Amino acid sequence: MNLGELKNQSFPRNYFGQWEKKAEESLKGKSVKSLTTTTYENIKLKPLYCGEDEKPAAAFPGGSDFRRGIYPLGYITNRWQIAQRISYQTIEELTEKLQHAFTRGQTAISFEISSGLLENSEFLEKLVKDYSSKHPFAINARSELQKEMVNLLAKITENQSDVLVVTGYIGSDPLSSFVIDGILPKNDVLYFADWVKSIKFANDNFPSLQTVLINTSPYHNGGANAVQELGIAAATGVFYLQQLLAGNFTLEQALAKMIFQFSIGANFFMEIAKLRAARILWDKITEVYGADMEWRGMQIAAETSAFTKTTYDKHVNILRAGNEAFAAIIGGIQYLHVSAFDEIIASSYFSERIAGNTQLILQDEVLLEKVIDPAGGSWYVEELTRELAEKAWEFFQEIEANGGILNVVKTSWLQREVAVVNEKRQLDIFTREKSIIGTNVYANLEEEGFTGKKRSDRLFSSNRQKGQHPIQPIPQLRLAEPYETLRNKAVGLKEKIGTQPMVGMICLGILKHHKAKVDFIKGFLAVGGIYGAASDPVISSESGIEFVKNSHLQHFCLCGSNDQYEEIGHEVLLALKAEFPESVFYLAGLPEKERQNQWFAEGIRQFIHVKSNCYEILSTILTDLEVTVDE
Incomplete structure (x- = not known):
C-alpha cells in the first residue's frame, strides 16, 4: 500500500444496532436496556449516547440560554x-x-x-x-x-x-x-x-x-x-x-x-x-x-x-x-x-x-x-x-x-x-446500593474516628429569638453519618470491654468452601467497627461447638458454600442452638425461598447477603452487645 492509498483509507461506518448486538453478546443474555439506571432526579441514564441524542443547543458560550457559560471566551x-x-x-x-x-x-x-x-x-x-x-x-x-x-x-x-x-x-x-x-x-x-x-x-x-x-x-x-x-x-x-x-x-x-x-x-x-x-x-x-x-x-x-x-x-x-x-x-x-x-x-x-x-x-x-x-x-x-x-x-x-x-x-x-x-439516599447506603469508600465499603478497622463538633454544628448555629415563628428545619446532614455513629458506638464498646466488638464466623468445610463468604462477612462487619473472628475449618458439630464455647462471643455467622450448608450446615446449627440457646446465629448468603423457612426454624436470625440492610443488621448487633455489657 502506497502513501496515497493509505491516506484514502477509512474505517467502515458502524451503527447503534451493531454496538447493541455486540454489547448483548457480552451481557450473556441480558438486554442493553438492563444497563439503564435511574437517578435520584428520576432521570433514566442510557448505557450509550450517540449522535441520535443530539438536540439543538447554544452554538457558543455567552450566547443564547447561557448553558455554555456567561462569557464568550x-x-x-x-x-x-x-x-x-x-x-x-x-x-x-x-x-x-x-x-x-x-x-x-x-x-x-x-x-x-x-x-x-x-x-x-x-x-x-x-x-x-x-x-x-x-x-x-x-x-x-x-x-x-x-x-x-x-x-x-x-x-x-x-x-x-x-x-x-x-x-x-x-x-x-x-x-x-x-x-x-x-x-x-x-x-x-x-x-x-x-x-x-x-x-x-x-x-x-x-x-x-x-x-x-x-x-x-x-x-x-x-x-x-x-x-x-x-x-x-x-x-x-x-x-x-x-x-x-x-x-x-x-x-x-x-x-x-x-x-x-x-x-x-x-x-x-x-x-x-x-x-x-x-x-x-x-x-x-x-x-x-x-x-x-x-x-x-x-x-x-x-x-x-x-x-x-x-x-x-x-x-x-x-x-x-x-x-x-x-x-x-x-x-x-x-x-x-x-x-x-x-x-x-x-x-x-x-x-x-x-x-x-x-x-x-x-x-x-x-x-x-x-x-x-x-x-x-x-x-x-x-x-x-x-x-x-x-x-x-x-x-x-x-x-x-x-x-x-x-x-x-x-x-x-x-x-x-x-x-x-x-430517605432514598439513606436506604441506598444502608443496603450498600451506593458505596461510600472507607465507610460503608472497604472500612479500615484500625482507623480511629474523630471526636468533637461536626461541620453543621460549627457553621450553622441557631439564631432563635422571641417572637419568631417555628418551622420544620432542614437538618444539615452528611450521607456517611449513620455509619460513623455505628463506628463510634463500636469504639465506646471497645473502651468498655477492652477489645474490638466481634462476631464469630463458623467456617464450614475447607478453605475453598468458605473463603468467599468469610471475606464478604468480614467486610460487612468492618463498616460497623466489628471484627470478624474466623474459626478453623468446621467439619462437624463437635468442632463448631468447641469454637463457640472457646470464643466467649454472643453473635455468630455460618460461612460456607451452598453445598456445605446442605451437607453439614443444618446439623451444625441445630447442635449449636441446642448447646447455646442464647447465642445469635446468622447465615452468609441468601438460600432459595423454599429453604429459608427451614433455616429460620432451626435458629437463624437473619441472612446476610449483598442486598441486606447492612446498617440495620450492624446496628442490631451493636445494640445487643451494649445491652450485654451494661448487664
Missing part, C-alpha cells in the same frame, strides 16, 4: 476566583492566613463573618486598604451580620482619602438561614422590607458589590436532588427579585445584586449539567421579566459538598473534593471553595494547603482555564442538561403553584419533598 478572559474560605480562631490568625493565602494563589477574600470580627474595625480597615482593590470579596453572611459589615465598610471607606472600590459579594440569603434554624420572623413582610433597605444601603455605597445570595447548599446538605436544588434556586431568585423590585430597585439593579451558590456533589456529570441547567432556568426567568441579555447571565459561587464527606478514611475526601471541583469548573462557575479533607471537624494547615492546591492544579497544570466549555457538544452532557432543566422547571412551577418559596417553607411542603429524596 470562558476562563480565558474571566478566570474563576479561587475563593478558599479561610478558617480562623483569632483576628491575628485570620490576618496571617489571608496574607499567606494571597501569596499562594488565592484570588478572593473569603472567610466567615463573626460578631467578634466586626468589633475589630482596625482589622477591617486594613483588610480594605490592603486587599479590596486587588481581590473581590466572596462571603456568605447572615443578614444581620451582612448589614453590620456593610455599615462598617461604609464608615471605613468614608474616612479614606482615596476612592476604594469594593467588588465581589458579601451576600445574605435569609430563607436559607430560616430553613437551617427552623424559624421564620413573626412578621416576614416587615423583615424583608428591612432587608431590602439594607441591600439598598449597600448598593448606594458599593454599587459593584453583590449582596443578594441565593444559597442552595442547605437544601443540598439536607439530601435534595439536583432537580430540587435548581427549582429552589429559581423560586428563591424570583422571590428576592420581587422583593427588590418592590423596594424601588430597577430590574437591572436588582439582577446585578444577585449571585447563586451551589454545593457540588459526587455525581460528576449530573453536577456539570446542574450548573448548566441553572443558567438556562435563570435566563428564561429573567427574559420573562424583560431583562436585556447582558443582565440575564447567572453568576455562580460553588463549593465542594459537605454532604459527601466522611470522618473515617478522611483522606478519601481529597479525591471527592477534587472530583467535585473538576465538575464545578467544567460547569462554568465564577467562585470556588474546595473543602479541606478534614474540614468537617477542624481543618489543619496541611489539609488547607492541599485544598488550595487542588484549584491551582486544575488551573495551572490541568489547564482548564485554557479550554472554552469543555463539556459543550457532549451528547450525554447536553441531554442530561436538557432533562434537568425541564424537570427543574416543572418543580419550580410546582413551588409557585403552592404559593412560592416562602409559603412552601412555612407549610413544610418543601421540607417533606427533600426528606423523601434523602
